[in-house]
Amino acid sequence: MSSDLLQPRALRNAFGNFGTGVALIGVHDAHAAAVGLTINSFASVSLEPALLSWCLAKDSQLFDAITRADRFSVNILAADQTELSNRMAMPGDHRFDASEWEASASGGIFVNGALAKFDCRLHQTVEAGDHVVFLGAIEEAWACEQSRAPLMYFRGDYRQLLGDD
Numbered sequence: 573m574s575s576d577l578l579q580p581r582a583l584r585n586a587f588g589n590f591g592t593g594v595a596l597i598g599v600h601d602a603h604a605a606a607v608g609l610t611i612n613s614f615a616s617v618s619l620e621p622a623l624l625s626w627c628l629a630k631d632s633q634l635f636d637a638i639t640r641a642d643r644f645s646v647n648i649l650a651a652d653q654t655e656l657s658n659r660m661a662m663p664g665d666h667r668f669d670a671s672e673w674e675a676s677a678s679g680g681i682f683v684n685g686a687l688a689k690f691d692c693r694l695h696q697t698v699e700a701g702d703h704v705v706f707l708g709a710i711e712e713a714w715a716c717e718q719s720r721a722p723l724m725y726f727r728g729d730y731r732q733l734l735g736d737d
């Protein structure tokens with residue numbers, strides 16, 4: 573196997589051939605502001621106990637805010653949420669508007685219009701190269717009952733999967 577295939581661009585292309593959903597991580601920063609980060613590294617991990625994972629780039633502007641927090645939420649986005657996804661994927665202001673979320677039982681950030689929402693206590697972090705893997709212990713989970721179309725990401729672009737809406 574040529575090592576050229578391990579160059580960042582080639583690796584990115586290979587990783588990008590794995591179609592994923594898109595999610596928003598929500599945390600309260602040091603000023604108690606609700607902030608969000610777009611991710612596609614979400615994975616379901618365990619049912620018993622209930623665990624999920626996702627990965628955070630160490631160069632993210634939100635790195636300190638997220639690593640300092642002992643809780644976070646994960647919100648699985650719907651097909652009509654590309655604008656929010658783009659906004660929370662841009663360096664700069666990651667703050668949510670107050671109208672964009674409601675509090676979970678623990679006060680976590682449950683994004684309006686998301687297809688599924690998980691409120692997590694930080695279970696474990698794992699150093700992994702230029703990322704940190706976050707494992708969350710899920711304390712509250714909510715799923716949209718209708719079959720609405722998810723926001724998908726494949727080969728560097730948003731894609732749509734047809735749902736019932």
Ligand SMILES: Cc1cc2nc3c(=O)[nH]c(=O)nc-3n(C[C@H](O)[C@H](O)[C@H](O)COP(=O)(O)O)c2cc1C
Nearest residue numbers: 610611612613627628629632633660661662663664
């Ligand atoms: C579809 C999509 C998926 C992304 N997935 C991740 C991810 O899993 N982990 C991560 O740290 N950044 C991910 N990003 C990048 C962050 O959203 C982006 O780097 C960040 O918001 C840029 O601003 P920051 O430097 O303020 O973090 C993703 C971006 C997009 C558009």
